[in-house]
Amino acid sequence: xxxxxxxxxxxxxxxxxxxxxxxxxxxxxxxxxxxxxxxxxxxxxxxxxxxxxxxxxxxxxxxxxxxxxxxxxxxxxxxxxxxxxxxxxxxxxxxxxxxxxxxxxxxxxxxxxxxxxxxxxxxxxxxxxxxxxxxxxxxxxxxxxxxxxxxxxxxxxxxxxxxxxxxxxxxxxxxxxxxxxxxxxxxxxxxxxxxxxxxxxxxxxxxxxxxxxxxxxxxxxxxxxxxxxxxxxxxxxxxxxxxxxxxxxxxxxxxxxxxxxxxxxxxxxxxxxxxxxxxxxxxxxxxxxxxxxxxxxxxxxxxxxxxxxxxxxxxxxxxxxxxxxxxxxxxxx
Ligand SMILES: [Zn+2]
Numbered sequence: 001x002x003x004x005x006x007x008x009x010x011x012x013x014x015x016x017x018x019x020x021x022x023x024x025x026x027x028x029x030x031x032x033x034x035x036x037x038x039x040x041x042x043x044x045x046x047x048x049x050x051x052x053x054x055x056x057x058x059x060x061x062x063x064x065x066x067x068x069x070x071x072x073x074x075x076x077x078x079x080x081x082x083x084x085x086x087x088x089x090x091x092x093x094x095x096x097x098x099x100x101x102x103x104x105x106x107x108x109x110x111x112x113x114x115x116x117x118x119x120x121x122x123x124x125x126x127x128x129x130x131x132x133x134x135x136x137x138x139x140x141x142x143x144x145x146x147x148x149x150x151x152x153x154x155x156x157x158x159x160x161x162x163x164x165x166x167x168x169x170x171x172x173x174x175x176x177x178x179x180x181x182x183x184x185x186x187x188x189x190x191x192x193x194x195x196x197x198x199x200x201x202x203x204x205x206x207x208x209x210x211x212x213x214x215x216x217x218x219x220x221x222x223x224x225x226x227x228x229x230x231x232x233x234x235x236x237x238x239x240x241x242x243x244x245x246x247x248x249x250x251x252x253x254x255x256x257x258x259x260x261x262x263x264x265x266x267x268x269x270x271x272x273x274x275x276x277x278x279x280x281x282x283x284x285x286x287x288x289x290x291x292x293x294x295x296x297x298x299x300x301x302x303x304x305x306x307x308x309x310x311x312x313x314x315x316x317x318x319x320x321x322x323x324x325x326x327x328x329x330x331x332x333x
Contacts, residue, residue, distance in 0.1 A: 001128060001321045002026035007070045008062075010055060010109075011317030013118060014047075014076045016040055016092025020309065021054040023062040023069075024317045028129040030310070032061035043095050052108055072105055072113040073320030075121030075312045081163040085115045091146075091181050114320045116159075118312050120166050122270065122305075123150020124157055124322075125315030130306035131268045139264045140305070141168055142271035143251070146181075147189040151262065157319070169193070173253055192250035194226040194273045200243050201229055211239035230276045247273070248280050252287020259292040259300055270305025 007026040012019070015038060022033040034057040039046040059065060078090025085102025102115040116124075123140035126132040132140065138152040147169030151158040159165050169189035170182050177186020178196070190196055201213055201224050212235065214221060216228035233240035255267065269281065281302070289297050305311060
């Protein structure tokens, strides 16, 4: 982002299950890193308290106080408005509605803070420090329990008119498809996420399909996840391979839509499901190739995310840095 050694940013990646907080410099190097569990079920106040505690541990670890910080970047799940710093609602944080998360953090630390959607943050992380480095037009997708994403147009994160752009997982693929948490039917994440893969496996097993998948989930249908299905497929299980092929198909359909709409240089894929690797991604890319405009498909490069669990926290920091830079540039002119 910059060579200025004085810049120190506190990045926070708030997830439904974990909170990751880090102090980074302007090159994306982490000077400290704190990892804790999100007490999501205990409600909003408990989560906010955990965030504040995690921030102070990250500062301690870096031998810093809040006054040493340049800015704070917060990535949070769900719908938020980066301009107002309000988190409207989040499927991963039950009970949260219109929470002024940015202001709460600013007040506590006395430093400028910026709020952004977690998947958008991860997109920025990959853009600045990961597989999207140097790209001008780039799409990031994370495929895990749901599908999230971020859209970079001409080197900038596209957030839309009220800040909620990039909800790639809620692009409708099948108008009569499975019910989605958002209230709609057949969204991409109801067909191509890790949750969808596990759900299909359970459904087929209950119908009586012959498979070794439960063996990889301690014999417990509820414990079946993408990893168990992948392991079964690697061991030659026919149903497991079939289910992964089906996920790949739907993943490819969505990718084709993104390629046709955005004509990106790079599509970076992260999230737990992408760990299945070639068995999932190769047929997905091929399906996209069968459907997308040839010229646009030939122009796109597919890459696996490089930053793993750190993409969100680094991206939240990068977002804060970008915002500060813009503010400085306008105040000097
Ligand atoms: Zn949806």
